[in-house]
Amino acid sequence: MLTVMQNSPLPLSPRSVIVRQAGTSLVHCLPAVATGIMVAMLSWYPGHCALMLIALPAAWSRLRGRMAGFAVWASYYLTGARDIPVVCERFFAGYNELAPPVGLSLGIAFWLLQAIVLALPWTLLKPGPAASAMSCAWRTALAALVVTIPPIGIIGWLSPLHVASALYPGWQLAGMAFGIAALCAVTMRQSSPAGWFACGLLAALSICAHGLWVPPAAPAQWMAVNTALGRFDQSRYPSLYKRTRQLRTIAHGAFASGASVVILPEEIAGLWRPAMALWWRTDIEHMRAAGQTLVIGVNLGVSTKPLRYTDSAVVTGAGRGRADSRQPVPAALWRPGGQTSAIRGDISEPYLTIAGRRAAMSLCYEDLLWWPHWRTLLDRPDVVISQSNGWFDADLALARIQQQGIRSVAQLAGAPLLRATNR
Incomplete structure (x- = not known):
């Protein structure tokens, strides 16, 4: 009896539990931050490959915990909008409205705030580990629309909906609808037959759109x-x-x-x-x-x-x-x-x-x-x-x-x- 009690693990203190949970969250947040930065650089300048935007909802839906979900989107918006502090400094100082240090400080505040505001809908709507394919899909569509249309859409730059033009050029409203569907499809669990079917159908439609696409010429003169x-x-x-x-x-x-x-x-x-x-x-x-x-x-x-x-x-x-x-x-x-x-x-x-x-x-x-x-x-x-x-x-x-x-x-x-x- 005494031997068994001596070999039993000691219960963790509340402080130890908090430290362990914080360490686990940090482990999940680091790859999330790296993903957000990578997608921002590959999708926008200098990468110019909007198709990479599809990786964001795919990673977001599979990350563990809302903190990691917030990290992937906040790092994406911070990286894509990285010029806001310098722009504010130059603009307000150029018109003699603010001193350069004040303009820069205001720009830093705007830069951080915009990332928080745009990442928040994705954080609140993040699907849990047991979420169904349809739950993942509607959460993705809703979050993408919320950050794109007013009121949040007033600062709706770097919208993931730009993936629609990369996948379905010239298809207008149908292209936008299919683009949203593509963002939703990649969030579905890999074991979902509906997810596989949707991805295959949307890929075939994208191939068709590119096969029909002829870049339009500007009007003469x-x-x-x-x-x-x-x-x-x-x-x-x-x-x-x-x-x-x-x-x-x-x-x-x-x-x-x-x-x-x-x-x-x-x-x-x-x-x-x-x-x-x-x-x-x-x-x-x-x-x-x-x-x-x-x-x-x-x-x-x-x-x-x-x-x-x-x-x-x-x-x-x-x-x-x-x-x-x-x-x-x-x-x-x-x-x-x-x-x-x-x-x-x-x-x-x-x-x-x-x-x-x-x-x-x-x-x-x-x-x-x-x-x-x-x-x-x-x-x-x-x-x-x-x-x-x-x-x-x-x-x-x-x-x-x-x-x-x-x-x-x-x-x-x-x-x-x-x-x-x-x-």
């Missing part, structure tokens, strides 16, 4: 012009006049080279003033007479106190039209309640008609999101036009990730992409 004019100082009239002269020269050169439609970057002309309309009047009259169309990024005033404006693309010359940004950059341009703020455009605004072609517009930050482009999933445009002003991020990975995002939208829509940027 349409030109998107990239500029290197830097930040626009709008505080003095000499600066306004200098920028106007630069843009007029660029437009003249593009039209002289044979273009009939010229696209300039977002916000490149700044806040539109009566003096600028006067400076452009002769050029606009000439363009109208010559059948030439200019698409230019401007800010249009709505009210003065508080200052409210729209971040807009204006069509002038032989054509007329206007599209407003449906989601200006949060904190940078869109500041509800602030003294100065861009206001959001109508989510239901129709396509612009430019030289007889229907154009879907994407203004800067919208390149990173899915929901402003809902119409492209239902009604294929003739062309997708992206205007961006990245004077603060042209040398960062963010600029290339932004370009990849809007290219993904255009690819799923089956439309050519024309993109004008300023750096």
Whole structure:
């Protein structure tokens, strides 16, 4: 009896149990973090392989514990959005709103917060070890939609739904539905016959989509012009006049080279003033007479106190039209309640008609999101036009990730992409 009692293991103290559980969680979190980082780098810049996004829900559904599920997604969002601190420092310091250290600190806070917010739905919806195939599927679909559409979708960059354009180019709404189904299928347990059947069917449909895919050509004589004019100082009239002269020269050169439609970057002309309309009047009259169309990024005033404006693309010359940004950059341009703020455009605004072609517009930050482009999933445009002003991020990975995002939208829509940027 005494020998048996001596050989029996001693009961663990509560503190020992907590330490052991923490060590077990850490062991599971380390490979989760490595997976999130790897997928972010392979899917986005520098990897540019959106198909790798399918590995995220596959790993997430099989990891043990919600902490590991949170780790895989948080590390993915932290890695993909790694430029936020530097962007905030440059942007707010560039406009003399914040000192560089303060802007950097604010950027770090935004960077950490966005990862937490975007990873939280995946954490709460993580399936348990005994979850059925259907439970895994609906949890995956719901989490993917929650992080892509508003309100969380306002910062819905790096959405796993970009896998749809990699798998089903040109298939629009059907392609998006099959893309969501693919994300769901890889979360089903390997022993599930339904999972194997779904994966096989979706793979066959993807092969069919790529077999039918023909990259669309941009309209003839349409030109998107990239500029290197830097930040626009709008505080003095000499600066306004200098920028106007630069843009007029660029437009003249593009039209002289044979273009009939010229696209300039977002916000490149700044806040539109009566003096600028006067400076452009002769050029606009000439363009109208010559059948030439200019698409230019401007800010249009709505009210003065508080200052409210729209971040807009204006069509002038032989054509007329206007599209407003449906989601200006949060904190940078869109500041509800602030003294100065861009206001959001109508989510239901129709396509612009430019030289007889229907154009879907994407203004800067919208390149990173899915929901402003809902119409492209239902009604294929003739062309997708992206205007961006990245004077603060042209040398960062963010600029290339932004370009990849809007290219993904255009690819799923089956439309050519024309993109004008300023750096």
